[in-house]
Amino acid sequence: MPLEALELFDGKDYTALHVAAWAGNTTAAKVLVRKHPELLYIYSPRHHRLPIHVAARHGRKDTLSYLLNVTKDDHPVCKPYQEQSGIWLLMYAITSEFYDVALNLIHRNPKLATSEIQIGDKKKTSKSEPGDNKAKKETSGDNTAAKKAPSFQDPRSPLANLAAHVSAFPRRSRLYSLPPIKNIREKKQKHYHALQLAKCLCKEIQSLNGSNDYESFAKDPLFTAAKLGVHEVVEEIVDLFPSLVWARDSDNCSIFHHAIVQRHENVFNLLYQMSEHKKMITSFRDNNENTTLHLAGKLAPPNKLNLVPGAALQMQRELQWFEEVKKFVIPYYMIWRNKDNETAEMVFTEAHKELVVEGEKWMKGIANSCTIAATLIATIAFAAAISVPGGNNDANGLPILSNDQAFFVFAISNAFSLFTSITSLVMFFSILTSNYAEKDFLFALPTMLIIGLVTLFLSITAMMIAFGSIVYLLFDYNKRRVLITTGVFTIIPILSFGCLEFPLLLDLITSTYGGGIFGKKSNRLFY
Numbered sequence: 183m184p185l186e187a188l189e190l191f192d193g194k195d196y197t198a199l200h201v202a203a204w205a206g207n208t209t210a211a212k213v214l215v216r217k218h219p220e221l222l223y224i225y226s227p228r229h230h231r232l233p234i235h236v237a238a239r240h241g242r243k244d245t246l247s248y249l250l251n252v253t254k255d256d257h258p259v260c261k262p263y264q265e266q267s268g269i270w271l272l273m274y275a276i277t278s279e280f281y282d283v284a285l286n287l288i289h290r291n292p293k294l295a296t297s298e299i300q301i302g303d304k305k306k307t308s309k310s311e312p313g314d315n316k317a318k319k320e321t322s323g324d325n326t327a328a329k330k331a332p333s334f335q336d337p338r339s340p341l342a343n344l345a346a347h348v349s350a351f352p353r354r355s356r357l358y359s360l361p362p363i364k365n366i367r368e369k370k371q372k373h374y375h376a377l378q379l380a381k382c383l384c385k386e387i388q389s390l391n392g393s394n395d396y397e398s399f400a401k402d403p404l405f406t407a408a409k410l411g412v413h414e415v416v417e418e419i420v421d422l423f424p425s426l427v428w429a430r431d432s433d434n435c436s437i438f439h440h441a442i443v444q445r446h447e448n449v450f451n452l453l454y455q456m457s458e459h460k461k462m463i464t465s466f467r468d469n470n471e472n473t474t475l476h477l478a479g480k481l482a483p484p485n486k487l488n489l490v491p492g493a494a495l496q497m498q499r500e501l502q503w504f505e506e507v508k509k510f511v512i513p514y515y516m517i518w519r520n521k522d523n524e525t526a527e528m529v530f531t532e533a534h535k536e537l538v539v540e541g542e543k544w545m546k547g548i549a550n551s552c553t554i555a556a557t558l559i560a561t562i563a564f565a566a567a568i569s570v571p572g573g574n575n576d577a578n579g580l581p582i583l584s585n586d587q588a589f590f591v592f593a594i595s596n597a598f599s600l601f602t603s604i605t606s607l608v609m610f611f612s613i614l615t616s617n618y619a620e621k622d623f624l625f626a627l628p629t630m631l632i633i634g635l636v637t638l639f640l641s642i643t644a645m646m647i648a649f650g651s652i653v654y655l656l657f658d659y660n661k662r663r664v665l666i667t668t669g670v671f672t673i674i675p676i677l678s679f680g681c682l683e684f685p686l687l688l689d690l691i692t693s694t695y696g697g698g699i700f701g702k703k704s705n706r707l708f709y
Contacts, residue, residue: 409440552634599648609631643676
């Protein structure tokens with residue numbers, strides 16, 4: 183086969199090497215490069231991508247690593263790691279979360295850190311990838327033209343792109359949802375490389391001269407990171423450009439305004455690492471005269487709201503945000519009215535009307551279900567207390583089996599089951615008859631539900647122990663196998679209830695009485 187045949191484009195305007203890069207077929211890529219190295223430097227006419235761009239864009243890291251080793255920057259026609267080709271390669275590496283690759287690209291060509299994607303004619307396209315219809319028309323059917331540098335169009339800088347794609351490493355994992363150890367290690371490594379990349383990009387931006395450069399390259403990424411909750415990037419930018427902590431966008435909002443609106447507690451918590459400046463930075467009002475408390479009164483975005491299970495806990499989290507932001511607001515702002523003539527309390531009430539209704543339904547649904555179970559247990563425990571197993575002695579009226587140790591276990595566990603089930607009933611009745619005011623969702627309702635679930639679990643456990651004791655007493659208690667069999671069957675319903683309700687109970691306890699999501703998380707000074 184002639185070498186020129188390998189340069190032919192398919193229906194998607196890709197060469198054979200482009201297809202190998204797209205599919206992640208490293209073996210095929212090696213064969214093609216050995217046979218025709220020039221394939222590495224041919225741009226696709228439609229997309230204006232080199233094979234390394236395709237591999238990076240589609241997340242084929244093994245193939246990308248190989249292509250990066252064999253693609254040189256001293257080619258006479260194109261420079262893959264420079265100008266727009268290099269910046270797009272960096273962008274693709276970041277969006278695919280290959281932060282180690284991106285870091286190597288910056289070390290290879292530091293100018294990429296302060297480069298921007300060229301913005302094309304907005305009338306034609308507001309945002310497009312390398313190449314457009316015009317470029318395709320000029321290059322289709324001409325392989326030599328395809329080797330020319332592409333025309334890239336995208337408004338982002340590398341730091342803004344990093345802020346938009348890096349995800350913070352999860353700081354809390356539940357026992358019942360732990361990810362595999364291998365995944366944790368990979369995420370930690372990825373997180374480390376992302377932070378190193380952010381530091382490297384910030385230092386390159388710092389080498390520029392002029393405040394306009396700072397505004398262009400650092401301000402937008404700062405707000406992007408704040409909106410997405412990537413507090414590490416926020417910290418790195420403010421460390422190098424402290425004045426940007428006072429920056430405000432076109433809506434007159436600071437990074438903390440956006441953190442409150444988007445419910446990013448990791449960014450909001452940076453306030454606790456600030457000096458007395460935090461009292462000034464939270465006093466800004468946006469263009470609609472909303473204070474930070476007004477913004478906290480708005481409903482959280484669905485993606486943040488749904489992180490908490492159940493409408494009642496979601497309402498509790500919203501109240502926690504409102505109460506926490508209130509600590510940073512001057513007393514005068516408590517009664518401040520925005521352009522809609524609404525106070526922060528009015529905004530909160532209006533925004534959370536439906537959530538209060540849903541929270542009431544959720545609480546009553548659980549209470550109704552648990553009330554039935556608690557009633558059955560109380561009935562059984564009371565009946566068992568009246569009809570003593572083994573009967574009573576006619577002479578003195580005492581239970582015949584009262585001298586047996588198993589009978590003592592039965593008596594204590596049965597009484598405990600009765601008392602705890604009645605306590606559980608009281609709690610669930612209190613939930614059903616509650617007024618369901620907004621503030622009740624903060625402590626009162628969750629506390630009643632916690633007590634109700636805990637006492638219900640204890641009553642089930644005690645009831646099964648009491649039943650096991652009766653079986654042991656009545657069915658040949660001298661045989662060990664009876665005790666073992668009874669014990670195994672007794673544990674089944676206890677474990678079933680515990681496994682099913684433990685996640686909810688844990689959420690309730692940690693959300694109501696845990697350390698909370700707010701507070702100082704680091705000793706690192708933030709301005």
